[in-house]
Amino acid sequence: MADTVVTRFAPSPTGYLHVGGARTALFSWLLARHFGGKFLLRIEDTDLQRSTHQACEQLLEDLRWLGLEWDNAQLMYQSKRTEIYNSIIDKLIAEGKAYKAYETPEELEAMRKQAEKEKRAFIYRRPQLTDAQIRQYEAEDRPHVVRFAMPVKEYRFEDAVLGPDQGVPASQVQDFVIRKSDGMPTYHFAVVVDDEEMGVTHVLRGQEHLLNTVLHIALQEALGYRRPVYMHLPVIQNLDGSKMGKRDRDKKVRTAVQLWMKNTRKTVAELSESTGIDAGRLDNWIQNSKTQLDIPEHQKIMPIAGLRESDLPEVLVHDFRKNGYIPEVLLNFLALLGWSPGENIEKMSMEEMVQRFSVEGIGKSNAKFDRAKLLAFNTDYCAAAPVEKLLPAFRDFLLVNPDSPLNLATDEQLAKLIDMKRGFHTFRDLDDKSRFLLMRDDEITLDPSAVEKILRKNDAQGLKALTDLRPILESITDWKHTVIEAAVNNYCAKTDLGLGKVAQPIRVAISGGTISPPIFETLEFLGKSSTLRRIDRCLAQVGSC
Ligand code: GLU
Secondary structure (H helix, E strand, O other): OOOOOEEEEOOOOOOOOEHHHHHHHHHHHHHHHHOOOEEEEEEOOOOOOOOOHHHHHHHHHHHHHHOOOOOOOOOEEHHHHHHHHHHHHHHHHHOOOEEEEOOOHHHHHHHHHHHHHOOOOOOOOOOOOOHHHHHHHHHHOOOOEEEEOOOOOOEEEEEOOOEEEEEEOHHHOOOEEEEOOOOOEOHHHHHHHHHHHOOOOEEEEEHHHOOHHHHHHHHHHHHOOOOOEEEEEOOEEEOOOOEOOHHHHHHHHHHHHHHHHHHHOOOHHHHHHHHOOOHHHHHHHHHOOOOOOOHHHHHHHOOOOOOOHHHOOOOEHHHHHHOOOOHHHHHHHHHOOOEOOOOOOOOOOHHHHHHHOOOOOEOOOOEEEOHHHHHHHHHHHHHHOOHHHHHHHHHHHHHOOOOOHHHHOOHHHHHHHHHHOOOOOOHHHHHHHHHHHHOOHHHOOOOHHHHHHHHHHHHHHHHHHHHHHHHHHHOOOOOOHHHHHHHHHHHHHHHOOOHHHHHHHHHHHHHOOOOOOOHHHHHHHHOHHHHHHHHHHHHHHHOOO
16 A cells, blocks of 8 residues: 555535445545545536536535545635646647647537448547648637547556456547537546646546546556556446436336326326426326436425325435434445445444455445345444434434424433334434424324224224323323323223223324324323323314213
């Protein structure tokens, strides 16, 4: 290993961070931390149309949430370095190692088509322009790009993960664009200049960049730069081998819509009418799984098809945050996507991951994203972690879920909910099952099937128990779960009813449904007056007997 390991994460900020990007950032961070080196962050925002300030902020927020702190206080933004790139590009032009190329996009397309017709690969090499032609183009101020005159030879390099002999033969080498017609450098050029300037020793990135490395090596050679160690990380896939991405979310919406149409016998025209989405577009999307709707369109359709955003498979780091995963757990899980610490070890703290991380442990083959495993990791972590550790994470979950009534709870109340409902899978799960406690009494809506099953069935036995319990609960002066439990048990003994037959009707009355944390602690939490008010509302709605 080099004296000081310097790694970097170099995202193109087009929005929230994808889990694949988070895995690259994590591996780069782990390698730097393992060797006591540096982990740097660089924002590759040379695509002016796609890189917005907001996208950049979202990305930084995701990295901070994950806890992958970077060591350069001053972030490097490529968009602010145009002059630096241009002075190097001008030097390359002066040395004859790069040149202006004047073809229009249409001309390039025609050249590509011609190659296709002749059944040969399209390889761009420097056109032989006469001095007169160049003078004319310059005089016309003709739009142009700058291309690197790539020395024609075989390029071979060793990848620390994929092994030696990566690269391309001389026949595949072609001149590539290093400055676009808008005056901005391309990714290939900026990445090489910046990795050199930042002293990057190890480049970790996804396998989709493997062959780009050839272009980067050629530029390094022309500029007299060092060559960092390259490590290309395995592709992350769904369990069925498909690519993990936005498509998974679209698929879930489509399936829900198909089911909704079948159950309700609604037509595409009706769906189009209620969403304002063109019927032809909807029809095509429903029939053809290769097409996708946009996110705003999903948002219009989902409530109709009975889907919540949290029902969609998470793809972005932000999705996992919003659905209540613990950042350390997500990182532990992501670490195993392509890296094996050996000795059958899976669950690790951040410190253990740093200590055990090694290049040798990174695999070549595709990594499978097993959601059930991640959920199990998160459940186990939440079951074991002390409440002081979970509380800030729960607050963070509520911050990104401002609609949750649990935002009204005090820290003490949240801590109590965590302990009452141990065994929860995610904070979303905890929120779903306990949010009724912080709702206003008049916001509780009774689930008709719970009313039928628990209160009305068997000659309204449940409703009767609830009516009987109302005065018993009212008479309790010391509203503690132990006292409530004793009073309810006493009623059960007298009436010969099992606790379940009594607890469930109370649950329906106070929560609207049949799921809650343990009933007596729940009642203590809710307080006497709310409990009685909710029972009264329920009795009034269902009809006392
Ligand atoms: N901006 C590139 C990306 O987001 C970085 C690739 C690299 O690490 O070189 O894919």
